[in-house]
Amino acid sequence: MQYQLRQRDRQTKARLGRLSTVRAVIETPAFMPVGSLGPVKGLEPDDLHALGFRLMLNNAYHLSLRPGHKVVAEFGGLHTFTGWPGAILTDSGGFQIFSLAKLRTVSDEGVTFQSHIDGSSHFISPETAIEIQEALGADIIMAFDECVALPADRAAVHEGVRRTTLWADRCQASRRRTDQALFGIVQGGLEPDLRVMSARQLVAMGFEGYAVGGLSVGESKTDMARMLEVTVPELPDDKPRYLMGVGLPEDLIEGVARGIDLFDCVVPSRHGRTGSLFTAAGRIVIKQAQYRRDERPIDAACACPVCKRFSRAYLHHLYNVKEMLGSRLNTMHNLWFFADLMQRVRGAIEQGTFAEFRDEFHRMRMAGEEADEHDQRAGTE
């Protein structure tokens, strides 16, 4: 994997870059759709490609449990197994273990936990996390980190940083494959000095990219911004920076403004399945009765395959009768919205107008929210 820093914004920390892997060239800043168990729910590889994505995320934790990373390895890795021709990033499983798994016991050696599926007992260490990710064969793999739940006292956050650095070192030492890029993950909760310490320790070890982890876990947007503002300046200019598990469109814009290159989130697909659809003027909730006879597309300004073909009324009907095509179409529209947003972000950075773009984005969003509130007050269904 190569990262090329192409252009810096003058007014913000936003930057234009290019990630090149054997399988794909990814223009950054970029959003990665999430296929926890292989596919983005309901979508084929061809769909994702047509929506403009060249890099997606798969979850090592989920795939190591089902179908098992050894099964995937027999197929030559995830690309062959899932049929996705683009690039793949796998997370190490750290976040899933700390958020999904039951009965965790954490020591410096690793984590013992029970599967969220069948309660079976598993052990994962930095070494096994690398072994699993090498078997899965993604283009980019992540170090195994300890993601401390917030709010947390300073001592626990400090301990998490210490362990994350220790584990990052062991991740590097246990690698066998040379054709995957390994990213380190900065922890440190909401403690600015611990964030800086974590970043400096990882940078000193030298990774091919750096992630900011442990955010988007319930903290305020101000706190997230503050952590980015202290962390990102510690990271080298010539390596990509990835903000994990983020987020809503406004979070992407603010992340870009603070120098982030990569994002991933289940938001577009999960919101799609629940019928919450992104538009430039805010979200629409397709189950609402006001859409029953609405002949318009989700967003008249959207050029996605769904808005070209289907009305709000049809999507309302599909949601209403619990038809899985509804989930699929809603997910496609939302993912297009995210891909298109990032493309416009890149265009604005290139034109030197990102600061204006960011202001205009927030202005539009606020106007949309005010219109929603007005509709609600006026009793529009």
Next chain:
Amino acid sequence: MQYQLRQRDRQTKARLGRLSTVRAVIETPAFMPVGSLGPVKGLEPDDLHALGFRLMLNNAYHLSLRPGHKVVAEFGGLHTFTGWPGAILTDSGGFQIFSLAKLRTVSDEGVTFQSHIDGSSHFISPETAIEIQEALGADIIMAFDECVALPADRAAVHEGVRRTTLWADRCQASRRRTDQALFGIVQGGLEPDLRVMSARQLVAMGFEGYAVGGLSVGESKTDMARMLEVTVPELPDDKPRYLMGVGLPEDLIEGVARGIDLFDCVVPSRHGRTGSLFTAAGRIVIKQAQYRRDERPIDAACACPVCKRFSRAYLHHLYNVKEMLGSRLNTMHNLWFFADLMQRVRGAIEQGTFAEFRDEFHRMRMAGEEADEHDQRAGTE
């Protein structure tokens, strides 16, 4: 709608024909996929078109309840509402009311029933069935019939035929649109003389096509064949014949051999969702552990988009983790199998080799079943 009888088979009653509607030309014999609530579950109109279908079935009963036929009419009909550019046939709702609805009261006037969704009370008569289907705007609509559940005593079947004829007459009388083809539905249970009586009464009234109803409801394959053998010869040569709710591949072949032109069934999509996949050598059940590491496509001889891209192991994984993409891909493969089977049937009729095709089809299927049994006895998982 026009029907052109193009060729008769010499050894069987199979026939090659062409149905032309404003929207599509359909080569017959043909299989219609079923989209009860609009879409075939999980599939877009483009998918169905790419699989080779030009005519699909929508359920008037389901669509009149949700979203309501009046909503669909506001969109100019089902084609605009669902985005399906091909031809549509709607059933009248008779079968659904007699199989799904609760607390039916049937009189000559019509049927009062409770919705299977919310228990709300509805009344449907021949006149309202036509009104609903004219609002939905399909290319082909069906008369409202009484489908007597089997087994039934002769008196009940006789009463069903009387009422079906009475209602067919009222359906004709209440039509307002002239751009839809109306098909009559032959009833008569398993009583050959009542089948003949029903067919003659309908033919005397003159419909643009004829359906054989009340079959595929649990009777033996022999009984179904026997009913077709007495009914089809009563129907005019120059009109299409449609066997409702049928069926498995072997049923299609036997229907064609007895002069049937059109079929519809939920089998390919429902079996797809439950992971039962059709191949020339019988069905495979994708959840079985033997497919966990199977790198082969569902069917090496299949040219469908799924077999081109995905392995049995991946489909097994998708089934195992309850991923909706699995339902979608399995449905696509099964529908392709049905479309391809009918295409080969038409080719065989054209070549004058349908009788041999039919023998070979059954021989292959038997061999596949024997191989399955052998595998099971040998303990292959």
